[in-house]
Amino acid sequence: xxxxxxxxxxxxxxxxxxxxxxxxxxxxxxxxxxxxxxxxxxxxxxxxxxxxxxxxxxxxxxxxxxxxxxxxxxxxxxxxxxxxxxxxxxxxxxxxxxxxxxxxxxxxxxxxxxxxxxxxxxxxxxxxxxxxxxxxxxxxxxxxxxxxxxxxxxxxxxxxxxxxxxxxxxxxxxxxxxxxxxxxxxxxxxxxxxxxxxxxxxxxxxxxxxxxxxxxxxxxxxxxxxxxxxxxxxxxxxxxxxxxxxxxxxxxxxxxxxxxxxxxxxxxxxxxxxxxxxxxxxxxxxxxxxxxxxxxxxxxxxxxxxxxxxxxxxxxxxxxxxxxxxxxxxxxxxxxxxxxxxxxxxxxxxxxxxxxx
Numbered sequence: 001x002x003x004x005x006x007x008x009x010x011x012x013x014x015x016x017x018x019x020x021x022x023x024x025x026x027x028x029x030x031x032x033x034x035x036x037x038x039x040x041x042x043x044x045x046x047x048x049x050x051x052x053x054x055x056x057x058x059x060x061x062x063x064x065x066x067x068x069x070x071x072x073x074x075x076x077x078x079x080x081x082x083x084x085x086x087x088x089x090x091x092x093x094x095x096x097x098x099x100x101x102x103x104x105x106x107x108x109x110x111x112x113x114x115x116x117x118x119x120x121x122x123x124x125x126x127x128x129x130x131x132x133x134x135x136x137x138x139x140x141x142x143x144x145x146x147x148x149x150x151x152x153x154x155x156x157x158x159x160x161x162x163x164x165x166x167x168x169x170x171x172x173x174x175x176x177x178x179x180x181x182x183x184x185x186x187x188x189x190x191x192x193x194x195x196x197x198x199x200x201x202x203x204x205x206x207x208x209x210x211x212x213x214x215x216x217x218x219x220x221x222x223x224x225x226x227x228x229x230x231x232x233x234x235x236x237x238x239x240x241x242x243x244x245x246x247x248x249x250x251x252x253x254x255x256x257x258x259x260x261x262x263x264x265x266x267x268x269x270x271x272x273x274x275x276x277x278x279x280x281x282x283x284x285x286x287x288x289x290x291x292x293x294x295x296x297x298x299x300x301x302x303x304x305x306x307x308x309x310x311x312x313x314x315x316x317x318x319x320x321x322x323x324x325x326x327x328x329x330x331x332x333x334x335x336x337x338x339x340x341x342x343x344x345x346x347x348x349x350x351x352x353x354x355x356x357x
Contacts, residue, residue, distance in 0.1 A: 001084035001107075003033040003075065003094050007043040009242065010187070011267040012090050012114040015164050019088070020050045022344045031082050035071055035094070036060070053078055068097060075101040083107075085355055090114050092121055096129045099136060108354050109137040116262035116286030117150035119191075139354045141347070143265035146287030160350050163292075164265050165343035166335060167247075170274040175251040181210045182314060183253040183277075185246060185268040186260070188218030188239070193282075193305070195220075195227055197259035200311035202231045208318050210254055212237045215246065251275050255317045255324065261304050263288040273298070276332035278324035280313045282306075298330035 004016050016032065024030040024047065032046065036056040046052055055074045060067070075097055079087065083106075089098035090112040102109055111134050113120065121130035134140065135155040141162050142148040148156055182201065186192040194214055201212045214224070214237070221239060228237045243249040246268075250256065256272035262285035263269075269289060272279050279299040281289040293299040300316065302309035317324045336342075 001031045001033060001079070001082060001086070002088045003098055004090050005035045005094060006038050007034055007046060008038040009042060009044060011164070011264070013044055014267060015114070016088075016090060017044050017046055018165055018167075018340065019344070019347060021047045022340070023348070024050050026348065031078070031084065033075065033078060051082075068093075072097045072101045076105075079105055079107060086110055086351055088112065088351070092126060092129055095134055099129075099133045108139075110139045110141065110351060110354055111137045112141040113147045113151075113264070114143065115147075115264040116284075117147045119262050119285070121150070138357075139350060141350070144287040144291045146285075146290075147264065160346070162346045162350070163338055163343055164267055164270055165340045166267070166270050166274045166338040168340055170247050170271045171335070171339065173247045173251045173275055177252055179252055179254045181253050182212045182255045182257055182318075183215065183250045183272075184213075184257045184259065185215040185250065185271075186258070186266070187216050188214070188220040188224055190220070191260055191262060192216075192218075193259045193261050194224055196282075196305060196307060196310060197257055198224065198227055198231065198233070198237055200259070200307050200314060201237060202233060203307070203311040204315045204318070205233060205236050207315065210318060212257075213240050213250075213253075214238065215240045215243050215249060217242050246271065247275065250277070253277055254321075255280060255314060257310075257314060258282060258289065259310065260284045262286045265291060269293075270335065270338050273331035274335035274338060276328045278317050278328040279331055280310070280317060282310070292334060293331075296327075298327055298334050300327070 002016050002020050007013050020030050020032040031051040033053045036059040055071055086108045087098050087102055088110045089095045091114055095111045131152055135152050140155050140159040142159055256277040256279045258269050258281040260282055264286050265288040282304040283290050283301040284304040293301055295301040300313040302313050
């Protein structure tokens with residue numbers, strides 16, 4: 001049984017859908033539990049062969065105490081009914097509910113961390129979940145060493161670091177046309193800090209004919225459009241919305257850029273590397289980009305929040321196509337470690353160790 005809040009379009013959601021479907025394909029009876037359906041109703045598709053249980057067809061607005069009691073009660077009832085051998089959860093609230101709902105039941109617990117730990121587990125409640133409850137689990141999957149170091153040693157000792165998998169379609173895409181433009185993919189929110197990328201691009205817009213294309217939706221769309229217009233970049237920076245086929249949409253780019261303030265292991269960056277795109281990323285809190293990019297070898301890392309450094313790195317990629325191509329090839333080689341079979345085998349082996357250890 002896998003449990004997370006929703007199947008809305010995000011990195012952790014995509015990882016858990018891929019896990020559920022791969023476990024099912026390998027002969028495991030698989031159940032995926034969610035807390036609610038996103039308000040906009042937009043979710044990733046899930047194979048019909050995976051049993052889907054959803055606590056709230058629409059998000060119920062209630063006090064935090066009532067919300068958690070209700071969801072813990074439903075999860076505990078389903079744990080009793082379906083009797084899974086192992087419960088896999090991710091993110092703070094599902095990790096908390098999974099630990100509490102499973103108390104006294106014959107089920108092993110595998111928690112996971114999908115973002116910068118100090119951001120995902122802030123305040124007193126975060127410390128209770130992260131430092132007291134989660135170490136009671138039989139195992140934990142981290143994406144980065146930096147995430148892992150935040151947690152107690154007793155959880156670190158029984159944990160594994162496992163990269164996210166990249167859909168096989170990103171390895172199969174071929175592009176023969178002329179490359180152009182800088183692209184970025186991600187939710188339009190504070191964490192991703194697309195405003196930094198827009199301002200960095202404004203510094204080099206006069207030196208290149210390439211445009212900046214931002215893929216994704218989010219609460220900052222109007223604010224970002226206002227920034228674009230105020231900088232006189234209306235015809236040069238485009239908010240592209242969500243693409244149904246990201247690989248095809250960005251495969252012809254000259255550069256992929258990630259401007260986040262913090263990240264776990266960003267799927268968008270891994271996908272761009274699998275496409276062989278030259279990548280520029282902030283070396284942000286959480287340590288994800290630094291786990292996969294060796295700056296100057298298979299991409300470029302810049303300090304988070306540093307507008308000048310980001311614009312300089314973008315300019316370096318655009319003005320040195322031979323070096324950019326070399327880093328893109330090296331990025332694709334690195335991405336071989338993100339192939340679905342490689343990553344799933346690590347999850348399965350670890351889950352089996354927990355079950356039989």
